[in-house]
Amino acid sequence: MxxxxxxxxxxxxxxxxxxxxxxxxxxxxxxxxxxxxxxxxxxxxxxxxxxxxxxxxxxxxxxxxxxxxxxxxxxxxxxxxxxxxxxxxxxxxxxxxxxxxxxxxxxxxxxxxxxxxxxxxxxxxxxxxxxxxxxxxxxxxxxxxxxxxxxxxxxxxxxxxxxxxxxxxxxxxxDAEQILMRKVFINCMINPLTAILQMKNGELLTNTHSRELFDTLFSELMTAFPEMLTVLPYEAVAEVCRKTANNQSSMLTDRLAGRPMEIETIVTAIIRKANERNQSVQLLTMLETMLYAIDGAREE
CATH class of the missing domain: 3.40.50.720 (NAD(P)-binding Rossmann-like Domain)
Structure with a gap:
């Protein structure tokens, strides 16, 4: 055994x-x-x-x-x-x-x-x-x-x-790094938006306004990292949302439980990689600032 x-x-x-x-x-x-x-x-x-x-x-x-x-x-x-x-x-x-x-x-x-x-x-x-x-x-x-x-x-x-x-x-x-990059891109698409909007994963697709943010974020990430498009097409991320439609993301779960969110290892890590390429990820950077503000407000 x-x-x-x-x-x-x-x-x-x-x-x-x-x-x-x-x-x-x-x-x-x-x-x-x-x-x-x-x-x-x-x-x-x-x-x-x-x-x-x-x-x-x-x-x-x-x-x-x-x-x-x-x-x-x-x-x-x-x-x-x-x-x-x-x-x-x-x-x-x-x-x-x-x-x-x-x-x-x-x-x-x-x-x-x-x-x-x-x-x-x-x-x-x-x-x-x-x-x-x-x-x-x-x-x-x-x-x-x-x-x-x-x-x-x-x-x-x-x-x-x-x-x-x-x-x-x-x-x-x-390829360990490739699968980690694929997963962190999924996390970047789902976790920040669900944590800030306090939505379940499936609502990102069913709510008109969150869907617009979701689509914009995907386009922004794939512009900065075009090689990821073959590894992670749009429909693959959407399918994760559908399969976990009633699930709370780990970041939302942490927020609701009053725990620090995993911002640095997910969101900040991708922003740093984008900056190294001289690529701008404005929406993700704004979401990062909002997430750190939420964590910081809880600590004050």
Whole structure:
């Protein structure tokens, strides 16, 4: 039986853990809070499926890095803001397991590249998911888990594909940076607008005014990054909105929960890349300013 450690039990961590456990893998969550670890250990994790049925899976959970199983494949599902602390803790504990990183944005790429890890892959998750409580996740839209090995032994990540199904598609890609760029463009199209307008993903297409902003933002990004048009045509982004129509974006979820939004690693990262090309992304820059204003107003 394959051992999988999932660092972080937010919406994506819980969703991945549920499908991997369903596929027969031995899943252990590495979390920060004792209360969450005890709850997961005692009651397992629960996935609320799209047909309103629920699925419960027995998994392990701990806050002690020394208690994690070895050998095991790690899936790092913490947000970028928690990455530095986690990588430092892993280094001190001499963790050298194969690592699969599933963060939003681009900023984590440089962090991981500067860390001494023998086997690394990056992945993008396009499912709609919402954490209901410390052990439960609502699966709000079928997307795709795409894995791209970066260095080390790529075969170590192939077993994740055993979880592939119609409701949990798993695919592989040979260019980690390209899949991360594709996902961050999707995030740039959806997250800022939904967070500022406080809309669900699907409303970006059904509301006339938000659709106009959505279309303008797409044109602006593709003018600055024309090579992305073949990787991410307009209809592909629109289809993500449709498949996750009833989902709140991660940025809107953070705003409503009073947490800092992932602005730097998603929005600011793309603006910097555009500036390096001497390209202007005026709408995205305005949205960035509004997002930082919202975060700043909460801190005052």
């Amino acid at each position: 394959m051992n999988v450690v999932i660092a972080g039990a937010g919406s994506i961590g819980l969703l991945l853990g549920s499908f991997l456990a369903e596929a027969g893998m031995a899943v252990t969550f590495f979390v920060r809070r004792e209360e969450q670890a005890a709850l997961i250990q005692h009651r397992g994790i629960q996935r609320i499926n799209q047909d309103a049925t629920t699925s419960t899976y027995h998994v392990e959970a701990t806050t002690d890095i020394a208690c994690l199983p070895t050998p095991s494949l790690w899936i790092v599902a913490v947000k970028f803001t928690g990455m530095r602390d986690l990588l430092s803790e892993m280094q001190q504990a001499k963790v050298d397991n194969p690592m699969l990183f599933v963060q939003n944005g681009l900023a984590h790429l440089e962090l991981v590249q500067n860390a001494a890890m023998p086997h690394v892959a990056f992945a993008t998750v396009e499912h709609g998911a919402r954490r209901v409580d410390d052990r439960s996740v609502s699966h709000n839209g079928v997307g795709r888990l795409t894995i791209a090995p970066a260095w080390g032994d790529s075969h170590l990540f192939e077993k994740v594909g055993q979880a592939h199904s119609a409701v949990f598609p798993v695919g592989y890609h040979d």
